Amino acid sequence: MTDHQTTVAGVRVDTRHSIGGRRVASARTFTDVSPVDGSELGEIARGGAAEVDAAVTAAREAFPGWAATSRAQRARVLHAVADGVERRSEELAVVETWDNGALLRSHRKGVLPRVAQNFRFFADRLLALDHEDFTTRGHRNHVSWDPAGPCALITPWNAPLMLASWKVAPALAAGNTVVLKPAEWSPLTASLLVDVAAAAGLPPGVLNVVQGYGAEAGAALVAHPDVRRISFTGSVPTALTIAAAASQRLTPVSLELGGKSPLLVFADADLDLAVDLAVEQYDNAGQVCLAATRVLVEEPVADAFTCRLAERIRRLRQGDPRDEDTDIGPNVHQRQLARIDGYVQRALAAGARAVVGGGPNTEAGGLHYRPTLLTDVAQDSEIVQEEVFGPVLTLQTFRTEAEAVALANDTRFGLAAVLATADRERADRVTARLVAGTVWVNCFYVRDLRAPFGGSRLSGVGREGGDWSFDFFCDVKNTVTAPEGWRDHG
Numbered sequence: 447m448t449d450h451q452t453t454v455a456g457v458r459v460d461t462r463h464s465i466g467g468r469r470v471a472s473a474r475t476f477t478d479v480s481p482v483d484g485s486e487l488g489e490i491a492r493g494g495a496a497e498v499d500a501a502v503t504a505a506r507e508a509f510p511g512w513a514a515t516s517r518a519q520r521a522r523v524l525h526a527v528a529d530g531v532e533r534r535s536e537e538l539a540v541v542e543t544w545d546n547g548a549l550l551r552s553h554r555k556g557v558l559p560r561v562a563q564n565f566r567f568f569a570d571r572l573l574a575l576d577h578e579d580f581t582t583r584g585h586r587n588h589v590s591w592d593p594a595g596p597c598a599l600i601t602p603w604n605a606p607l608m609l610a611s612w613k614v615a616p617a618l619a620a621g622n623t624v625v626l627k628p629a630e631w632s633p634l635t636a637s638l639l640v641d642v643a644a645a646a647g648l649p650p651g652v653l654n655v656v657q658g659y660g661a662e663a664g665a666a667l668v669a670h671p672d673v674r675r676i677s678f679t680g681s682v683p684t685a686l687t688i689a690a691a692a693s694q695r696l697t698p699v700s701l702e703l704g705g706k707s708p709l710l711v712f713a714d715a716d717l718d719l720a721v722d723l724a725v726e727q728y729d730n731a732g733q734v735c736l737a738a739t740r741v742l743v744e745e746p747v748a749d750a751f752t753c754r755l756a757e758r759i760r761r762l763r764q765g766d767p768r769d770e771d772t773d774i775g776p777n778v779h780q781r782q783l784a785r786i787d788g789y790v791q792r793a794l795a796a797g798a799r800a801v802v803g804g805g806p807n808t809e810a811g812g813l814h815y816r817p818t819l820l821t822d823v824a825q826d827s828e829i830v831q832e833e834v835f836g837p838v839l840t841l842q843t844f845r846t847e848a849e850a851v852a853l854a855n856d857t858r859f860g861l862a863a864v865l866a867t868a869d870r871e872r873a874d875r876v877t878a879r880l881v882a883g884t885v886w887v888n889c890f891y892v893r894d895l896r897a898p899f900g901g902s903r904l905s906g907v908g909r910e911g912g913d914w915s916f917d918f919f920c921d922v923k924n925t926v927t928a929p930e931g932w933r934d935h936g
């Protein structure tokens with residue numbers, strides 16, 4: 447650790463902001479602590495209103511130049527960023543694991559390829575972005591996607607680089623400039639992304655990063671008058687604050703928030719598949735917005751399903767997230783661990799039964815929480831209604847399809863739903879009645895970048911992904927052109 451640099455697993459990371467192509471320090475710093483072993487990873491610049499203002503100003507000044515580049519040129523730069531991500535993917539994967547504790551093998555095999563793909567996809571999509579002209583009494587209507595201006599992008603800690611690239615790539619493809627504020631619990635890969643982007647030829651000021659706390663740097667960013675779009679992924683309470691700030695200037699917001707998604711297991715389902723789907727909900731130690739943490743099982747198969755699931759959960763291996771054999775790594779932070787345990791202990795006190803787990807894993811130590819399966823939970827209880835964001839599933843039973851749908855929809859959220867059933871007609875009937883941005887039938891986490899992504903109710907506002915990202919990040923314009931000589935014809 448030096449003044450403005452830290453070295454994590456041999457990778458040098460600049461701990462300052464990146465503003466207008468330059469590294470900028472702050473008078474204050476905060477300490478970034480690793481969930482892997484509690485070690486201090488670095489002293490990170492703690493930005494506030496002044497740093498945010500400098501970054502938005504840099505983004506505003508860089509905007510006309512970047513917005514004026516051709517689509518082909520922007521696409522070339524984004525592909526070069528993807529190349530850079532691929533070249534440095536091992537370093538990015540290792541630093542991300544040290545910073546947020548998620549499995550190294552997931553970062554290597556799933557996350558980093560996806561980060562590169564985000565840049566490639568939006569580059570290619572930009573080139574294909576088109577809407578057929580149409581005419582109104584001979585007048586041509588032409589739709590174009592104009593860049594909107596500086597965008598504020600705010601991301602959480604559970605998938606830092608994946609979510610940053612999911613927002614940065616379409617914002618830049620659209621011709622916008624960006625100020626990215628990563629989460630304070632996992633700030634490092636955003637800094638490395640700046641290095642990758644600069645090496646790829648992204649002009650100074652097009653991608654700026656301000657580090658810091660949400661209440662300081664984040665709040666200043668969303669309140670800044672020159673910000674033209676706010677894309678936020680995080681929790682509902684923060685989203686309410688951001689929406690209130692954005693409403694002062696009617697700045698368009700895209701909010702990707704939490705969930706409490708159901709996994710519906712019908713008696714006709716392939717139970718092995720259903721158990722596999724349930725076990726997948728423990729990925730990333732349960733810190734996944736899409737996780738279907740409310741398991742709803744049809745009564746005739748409930749006992750058999752519960753036994754098989756419990757058996758599988760007991761076999762999950764907890765440990766060092768860098769080990770290939772580990773299934774569940776640590777949770778991100780002591781505060782998150784305490785929050786998870788608070789939910790579980792209150793549920794147990796209210797009469798829930800822990801079939802498996804029910805507390806921190808004291809043998810694994812550190813920030814490990816035992817994968818937990820709770821039954822005997824009431825539909826209106828906190829554990830069923832609130833997002834835990836940890837490795838905790840509840841299990842309830844239902845008798846009829848109508849009851850299954852009613853239970854599934856009885857929450858304030860509407861992010862996703864997972865169905866296990868062998869009956870396609872049932873799947874269609876149930877899907878049509880579920881409130882959810884994404885429904886997976888007999889599968890989970892199959893995510894095509896062309897698809898819309900977002901949530902209903904408190905799970906979010908708006909959709910990103912595919913052309914929906916361009917609709918959000920652009921000022922969509924319709925130009926109506928009269929036919930030549932139209933006045934001559936009356």
Ligand code: NAD
Pocket residue numbers: 600601602603604605627628629630658659660661663664665666668679680681682684685687688702703704705734735736833835861901905906
């Ligand atoms: P959080 O809301 O606490 O923080 C998210 C980001 O917002 C951080 O960068 C934080 O610094 C910033 N922030 C905090 N207060 C702010 C303020 N007043 N103004 C501006 N920015 C502020 O969320 P978290 O705990 O980091 O993340 C977990 C949440 O994210 C969960 O609810 C999870 O479901 C959700 N999430 C949603 C998705 C999705 O796509 N729907 C994906 C991942 C995570």
